Amino acid sequence: MFRRKRSFLIVLVLIAVFLFSGPLQAAENDHSLDLFKEVFQYTLDQYVDELDEKTLEEMAIKGMMQQLDPYSQYFDEEDYNDFQTEMDGYFGGVGLQIEQIEDYITVVAPLSGTPGEAAGIIAGDIISKVDDTDLTGMTLQRAVDLIRGESGTQVRLTVIREGTTEPLVFNITRDIIEIKVVESEMLEGQIGYIKLSSFTSSSPVLYSHALNNLRSQGATSIILDLRNNPGGLLGAAISVANPFLEDGLDILHIESRVDGDNTYYSTSESIELPLVVLVNKGSASASEIVAGAVQDHGVGTLVGTTTFGKATVQHLHEISSGGALKMTTAKYLTPNKRAINGVGIEPDVIVEDPEEQMKRAIEILKGNAVLPSSSQAITFKIGEKKMWFDGKTVSLSEAPYLAKSSVTMIPLKQIAEQLDFRVDFNLQEQKITLTKQESVMEMWLGKKEALINGQATTLQSNPVIKNGTTLVPIRLLAEFLGTQVSWIDGEITFRIR
Structure with missing residues (x-):
């Protein structure tokens, strides 16, 4: 028998709740709990240093949370107060x-x-x-x-x-x-700039105020800076994405074992301003929700480096001791149901240097704020050996596909030919060269690097040959062409001026 029955009952209930989905009565009779009792009591009796049951209970709970995943966590009362202070900024x-x-x-x-x-x-x-x-x-x-x-x-x-x-x-x-949650200023060329440092409870109101203030000053385009934004509250992420999406568009899909699947939708009309979102490896979680929605719906251009890759949702549950559990209860997918956990989101335009990232964002908005109606469009679907170019159907030797790294791979030669680009392949160097007038892109099979007009760029997936057809990441081609890519209703489109 335990010397302190009340303390043991607390940990017994916790173990039953988190390790078993069946009724509590069934869990109490399970051999696993008998084993736990045995180890718990033996540790109290025999460990070299004396332990009280409360300390051992907390050690057991912390160990259990730690074994689940990197983001599930137990807070005692003091830790929980610190956590709330941090979330308040x-x-x-x-x-x-x-x-x-x-x-x-x-x-x-x-x-x-x-x-x-x-x-x-x-x-x-x-x-x-x-x-x-x-x-x-x-x-x-x-x-x-x-x-x-x-x-x-x-x-x-x-x-x-x-x-x-x-x-x-x-x-x-x-x-x-x-934490300065939101900072904003008007840049040259009527470009509004918003730096969002985290997604706290105050973020939506501060962000909305900054956006409206820039628009009242005459902003004709927006740079949303999510670099080194580690995330935060799900509701705040939805509020930030909302202004750039048409009413009724999906923002993200949630998959939960307990609550089932759910989709969150935008609930307001789009402000319809050209948008660039700056991201880097420090952009995580809620930042990736916003970036994924912008990219999948083609309402803006992502510039920077691949994001962190955290696509799980944690639920905060207060417990009777005054502490709390932060537990992973769901995972999320982008609007096109891309699984980015552990992978991240590759931006449309990869730029490593932080200062150059801002310069590139400004260049994109100054040069591509409005695409002319005469622009050429190429549209295709994953898994289909055809594409649509200026109203006509063109057969493809290989269908575009989604690589394991969630990178869209497209056949290079047939697309390039439609755009009057020349494609050369050097067998000895395993090098592919794409040329049009003064523009040159060089890439190599099996290498995650390329040169665009002599400037190095990093790829998330290397070019491959499949059944004699060379396929390259769509983002690489889009960067070379200086254009945006959009995913709408399963169709992938990019436009070339």
Whole structure:
């Protein structure tokens, strides 16, 4: 028998709720719970250091959440208060959005204008140490507690970064982190610029005010900057996407084992302004909901680098102890039902350098704010060996298809021929060259890199040959042509001026 029956009943109920879908009575009789009781009691009795049942209960719950996925988490009362403070956008620390991925504390994004961003920490960095404490295998909340501290104190973060041979060490002075959720300004050429740093409860109102203010100043196009925006609330993401979509268009699809499938739709008329959305590896979760809706419906152009790839939904459930559970309860798909979890969204125009990303966005809006009616259009469907070009049907030797990385691959030669481009293949170098007048694109089979007029660009999927036909990522061709791609009702279209 347990010495403290009340405490054990709490953990028993929790284990029954989370490990079993059947009635509680059936779960209580299950051998798995007998095993749990046995281990629980033995640990209380025999562990080298004395443990109280409350501590052991919390260890068991935290371990259970940690084993589910990187984003499910248990908060005790103190941790939950800290979490709510962070979601309100005001807390102390260095300004990094982090997640536990496998055994590693990984940076999702540095928050804009914070000491972490100023120090040079970037999305994808793994924090291996805080001062002299090793974080490997440590819980997320414990890592957060170590990184945070009083304003003015210093913390030393040791970081492992992809592409470097030695760990990087950052000495950072903590500060009060007050997230500027929305920043906006009018750029040259009547281009409205909105920087959205996170999706909090206040984001929709602040974002709507900024958008309306820019429009009242005469903005004729919009740049929405979601770089290093780690996400936040689902409802906020829907509100941000809404103004650029026609009433009734789907924004995302939710798949849930408990609640079933659900689709969220736009509920207002589109403002019909040309749009560029800036994204990078630090754009995650709610940012990817907005980016996916914009890209799938062809209402704007994504510029930057591939996003983080977090497409799961967490539900916050308050529990009787004053704490809470943040549990993954669903996953989401883009309007075209693309699964981007762990993959991310490849932008329409890939630009690595942050300053060049903004320059490219401005160039796109200045040059392509309105496409002329005389533009040429190519339309095709995944899996069909035909395309439509200026009202006529053209047969394809291979059907466009969706690669494992969720990248659309299209046959190059027949599309290029319709546009009067020349295609050359160098067998020895395995190089494909696309030429028209002074424009040249070079790519290589099996390589995720290409040169567009001498400028290097990175591909999410490399060109391939299938049954004698060369297929390339549609985004690569769109970037070379300087045009947008739209997905509407299963049809993929891009227009060339």
